[in-house]
Amino acid sequence: MELAGLLTYFIFFLTVAGIYAVLSLGLNVQWGFTGQINIGVAAFFAIGAYSSAIVTTEASPFHLGGFELPFLLGILAAMFASGFLAFLVGLVTLKLRGDYLAIASIGIAEIIRLFLKNEGWLTNGVRGIPAIPKPLSGLTESGDALLFLLVILAFVFVIYMALERLYQSPWVRVLRAIRVNEDAVQAAGKNVLRFRLEAFVLGSVIMGVGGGLYAHFTTFISPSAFDPMFGTFLVWVMLIAGGSGNNKGALLGAVIIWGVWSGTEIFTSRLPEMWVTRASAIRIFLVGALLEFILIFRPQGLLPEKPPKTPGTARSEKSGVSPAAGRADT
Amino acid sequence: MSLLQVDDIYGGYGNADILHGVSMHIEPQEIVSIIGPNGAGKSTVMKAVFGLLKVRQGRILFNNKDITRRRPDQIVHLGICYVPQEFNVFPSLTVHENLEMGAFIRKDSYSEQLDHVYELFPPLKDKRGQSAGHLSGGQRQMVAIGRALMLNPSLLLLDEPSAGLSPLFIEQIFERVLEINKSGVGILMVEQNAKQALSFSHRGYILSMGGNRFEDSAENLLNNREVAEMFLGG
Amino acid sequence: MDWGCFVIEFLQVIIYGIVLGCIISLGAIGVSLIFGILRFAHFAHGDMMSLGAYFGLVGVVSLQLPMYAVFPLAMGATALVAAALDRSIYRWLRSSTPIIMLISSVGAALMLRSAIQVVWGPDNKIYEAGIKLPYIFYGLRIKPDQLNIIFGTAVLVVLLHLFLHKTRMGKAMRALSDNMDLAQVTGINTERVIFWTWMIAAAMAAAGGIFLGIDTRLNPIMGWRILLPVFAAAIAGGIGNLYGAVLGGLLIGIVQELSTMVISPAYKPAVAFAIMVLMLVFRPTGILGGKE
Numbered sequence: 001m002e003l004a005g006l007l008t009y010f011i012f013f014l015t016v017a018g019i020y021a022v023l024s025l026g027l028n029v030q031w032g033f034t035g036q037i038n039i040g041v042a043a044f045f046a047i048g049a050y051s052s053a054i055v056t057t058e059a060s061p062f063h064l065g066g067f068e069l070p071f072l073l074g075i076l077a078a079m080f081a082s083g084f085l086a087f088l089v090g091l092v093t094l095k096l097r098g099d100y101l102a103i104a105s106i107g108i109a110e111i112i113r114l115f116l117k118n119e120g121w122l123t124n125g126v127r128g129i130p131a132i133p134k135p136l137s138g139l140t141e142s143g144d145a146l147l148f149l150l151v152i153l154a155f156v157f158v159i160y161m162a163l164e165r166l167y168q169s170p171w172v173r174v175l176r177a178i179r180v181n182e183d184a185v186q187a188a189g190k191n192v193l194r195f196r197l198e199a200f201v202l203g204s205v206i207m208g209v210g211g212g213l214y215a216h217f218t219t220f221i222s223p224s225a226f227d228p229m230f231g232t233f234l235v236w237v238m239l240i241a242g243g244s245g246n247n248k249g250a251l252l253g254a255v256i257i258w259g260v261w262s263g264t265e266i267f268t269s270r271l272p273e274m275w276v277t278r279a280s281a282i283r284i285f286l287v288g289a290l291l292e293f294i295l296i297f298r299p300q301g302l303l304p305e306k307p308p309k310t311p312g313t314a315r316s317e318k319s320g321v322s323p324a325a326g327r328a329d330t
Numbered sequence: 331m332s333l334l335q336v337d338d339i340y341g342g343y344g345n346a347d348i349l350h351g352v353s354m355h356i357e358p359q360e361i362v363s364i365i366g367p368n369g370a371g372k373s374t375v376m377k378a379v380f381g382l383l384k385v386r387q388g389r390i391l392f393n394n395k396d397i398t399r400r401r402p403d404q405i406v407h408l409g410i411c412y413v414p415q416e417f418n419v420f421p422s423l424t425v426h427e428n429l430e431m432g433a434f435i436r437k438d439s440y441s442e443q444l445d446h447v448y449e450l451f452p453p454l455k456d457k458r459g460q461s462a463g464h465l466s467g468g469q470r471q472m473v474a475i476g477r478a479l480m481l482n483p484s485l486l487l488l489d490e491p492s493a494g495l496s497p498l499f500i501e502q503i504f505e506r507v508l509e510i511n512k513s514g515v516g517i518l519m520v521e522q523n524a525k526q527a528l529s530f531s532h533r534g535y536i537l538s539m540g541g542n543r544f545e546d547s548a549e550n551l552l553n554n555r556e557v558a559e560m561f562l563g564g
Numbered sequence: 565m566d567w568g569c570f571v572i573e574f575l576q577v578i579i580y581g582i583v584l585g586c587i588i589s590l591g592a593i594g595v596s597l598i599f600g601i602l603r604f605a606h607f608a609h610g611d612m613m614s615l616g617a618y619f620g621l622v623g624v625v626s627l628q629l630p631m632y633a634v635f636p637l638a639m640g641a642t643a644l645v646a647a648a649l650d651r652s653i654y655r656w657l658r659s660s661t662p663i664i665m666l667i668s669s670v671g672a673a674l675m676l677r678s679a680i681q682v683v684w685g686p687d688n689k690i691y692e693a694g695i696k697l698p699y700i701f702y703g704l705r706i707k708p709d710q711l712n713i714i715f716g717t718a719v720l721v722v723l724l725h726l727f728l729h730k731t732r733m734g735k736a737m738r739a740l741s742d743n744m745d746l747a748q749v750t751g752i753n754t755e756r757v758i759f760w761t762w763m764i765a766a767a768m769a770a771a772g773g774i775f776l777g778i779d780t781r782l783n784p785i786m787g788w789r790i791l792l793p794v795f796a797a798a799i800a801g802g803i804g805n806l807y808g809a810v811l812g813g814l815l816i817g818i819v820q821e822l823s824t825m826v827i828s829p830a831y832k833p834a835v836a837f838a839i840m841v842l843m844l845v846f847r848p849t850g851i852l853g854g855k856e
């Protein structure tokens with residue numbers, strides 16, 4: 001019994017960590033590869049979740065729906081919707097300097113949040129969308145959770161392998177060069193804006209997948225699930241802790257930070273009664289402190305960026321010992 | 331005893347050295363000019379003296395005191411002031427406020443020094459309430475030099491005080507530099523207007539590719555055929 | 565359509581806009597000051613406003629102090645927290661990039677907000693119960709609190725102006741904002757000036773936070789919610805430019821309130837965002853011109 005409970009918890013833990021790993025890999029394309037600061041991860045996460053939910057649920061009088069498409073098409077819809085949003089946002093904001101993009105991205109996130117809350121015909125507002133189908137459920141007696149975990153892990157694996165392949169490509173080499181010295185890339189005749197837009201869209205598409213997976217995992221979503229803490233901030237801490245620019249780092253960060261987050265729950269649940277209600281705030285405080293600690297003492301993360309060796313970029317790597325080094329966007 | 335002595339210094343901005351063994355000395359109340367082609371490392375020598383550069387090897391003495399790895403704010407306290415080549419005024423501050431900033435670290439009253447600077451640069455007195463960013467190039471240079479004089483230094487480092495000025499202003503600025511020197515301030519100056527600068531300097535150094543090429547009295551440098559051909563434009 | 569009514573309604577909305585604009589301005593001034601000197605967008609500024617508001621709550625409710633005594637207390641306490649934040653976190657990141665400092669300030673924002681939640685709890689709070697009757701001029705309603713906000717902001721802006729132009733430290737702050745390297749070369753102790761910059765920016769934010777609490781209610785997320793308009797104001801006014809920040813704040817406040825005559829009030833923050841993006845795309849130096 002004890003063991004079964006532990007196993008259930010372990011499956012749950014890995015499932016959530018897997019979803020975060022997807023988000024973290026998406027952010028790695030934007031921040032890690034290209035140096036774009038998107039503080040609105042939650043927006044793309046949410047758009048993915050809602051899109052997949054809307055196209056896969058049964059008809060409901062409370063929100064748009066009734067398409068009852070299969071799970072994979074739901075994920076496809078999630079990718080398309082968040083990619084399209086990223087395209088629109090990118091067209092306007094990617095010309096801006098790095099810190100302005102950061103400010104603009106919290107604006108996007110805020111607007112998406114308001115939209116999801118207020119457009120009830122589409123999203124059922126704050127009451128959210130229930131009864132989102134869970135793929136592969138009911139096939140076995142009690143293995144639903146495990147099967148879904150396998151689905152998640154398959155997604156993580158495919159995305160990770162694809163990004164690793166991509167990382168060796170000239171495309172990412174250009175992104176990295178843009179991060180270190182945008183003017184030089186421009187001078188070399190490359191269309192910097194296009195590369196940045198492509199990276200931004202790709203990263204957001206991956207975040208959309210994360211959102212879709214999340215919707216089918218919980219089977220119920222509402223705007224409050226996508227608050228900036230869980231939707232954006234935790235993902236940032238994961239990527240920075242794991243190692244910005246390193247796909248393995250993104251995975252490792254997701255597992256470790258989700259572990260830390262879950263671990264603090266064990267700690268706060270032992271606090272005296274009057275503190276329990278404030279426990280989640282204490283945990284958030286600790287994660288914030290952890291981020292500051294990492295930024296000050298190990299900005300390159302646990303697994304520092306390891307760029308592929310190519311003769312053309314050898315020189316710029318010297319200055320990039322810490323991935324933070326080349327990111328002066330001003 | 332030299333006012334400033336630079337002994338065989340090596341150093342640069344990153345890993346590569348820009349200066350490869352530069353040496354020079356300035357005696358009290360001397361005007362010394364540093365001449366050389368673009369990119370020779372003239373500004374870099376000044377930054378090295380002022381503690382803005384990693385000096386990897388060699389040493390710098392001021393009044394026989396080793397200042398090689400001091401920070402700029404410590405060096406200012408010893409009596410060296412520096413006028414950078416570019417961006418050498420606070421553009422949104424008024425002329426008067428720029429001068430006040432020059433005296434920021436003074437605990438005593440500096441009104442006398444302020445009067446002295448206004449006397450030296452009369453045009454500034456009329457413009458004291460104007461933002462320095464709105465001044466002409468020549469007046470801006472006066473503000474920059476005036477700011478550096480507020481601490482009453484014994485050595486003044488001037489990086490191309492005449493850059494970008496019209497001939498009339500160049501003349502004026504050089505006259506002022508001479509007058510500052512006469513009042514007892516040692517001056518180390520980088521100049522592009524080499525002939526003109528040497529004509530009122532005591533001595534000069536010719537720098538190229540981060541090392542000393544020639545050093546002599548200003549007169550001898552001006553009369554040296556090789557120097558004239560290579561560095562003074564014939 | 566009755567034009568008289570419309571004009572009254574319009575002016576009424578403008579008054580609300582000015583009140584909101586004052587609050588936004590006080591935040592934008594700090595953002596602008598910090599950006600001017602440290603060159604990074606300070607994402608914890610909204611939460612500093614919240615913190616100021618809650619310190620104000622301590623003064624009003626626990627210490628039973630009158631409002632005029634609450635302000636210096638809350639502003640001072642917030643300034644100390646900002647200085648501590650700089651000493652313990654930001655200072656160690658000065659040699660990194662502005663982007664890393666920005667990310668670190670997002671972390672600081674969360675720490676501040678969760679600290680507020682731990683100490684004061686997540687529920688809405690108010691300074692004092694009861695409704696004060698508004699004054700009525702020619703059909704325009706304005707509450708005493710709103711007059712106080714406008715008057716208080718004006719006083720603070722004038723004081724800040726005097727500080728920046730009449731005191732040694734204020735002038736040094738402007739000098740650093742102009743050219744940090746030259747300030748260093750001049751012998752100015754830049755760390756001390758930066759310390760003062762944090763204190764001033766945080767004090768202004770605290771005042772803005774208290775005003776926000778007076779105008780609406782206190783809750784831990786109030787500052788994060790107003791951060792977007794605050795940034796929008798600083799950008800619209802020309803970042804690094806104080807008077808621009810005030811103008812930008814008023815602009816954002818007024819346009820946000822006016823927008824409620826046309827679109828759903830729920831989308832008010834979207835208006836700030838739209839103005840900001842338009843400014844960034846078409847006039848990145850802001851109304852009054854600022855730093856690139």
Ligand SMILES: Nc1ncnc2c1ncn2[C@@H]1O[C@H](COP(=O)(O)OP(=O)(O)OP(=O)(O)O)[C@@H](O)[C@H]1O
Binds near residue numbers: 373
């Ligand atoms: N901040 C810096 N970082 C890296 N390299 C620099 C920096 N400043 C100058 N250099 C390099 O150091 C070398 C010497 O520069 P320096 O500015 O000392 O030349 P200079 O003799 O003053 O030339 P100019 O007459 O153009 O002022 C040049 O090759 C220049 O590219």
Ligand SMILES: [Mg+2]
Binds near residue numbers: 489
């Ligand atoms: Mg030079």
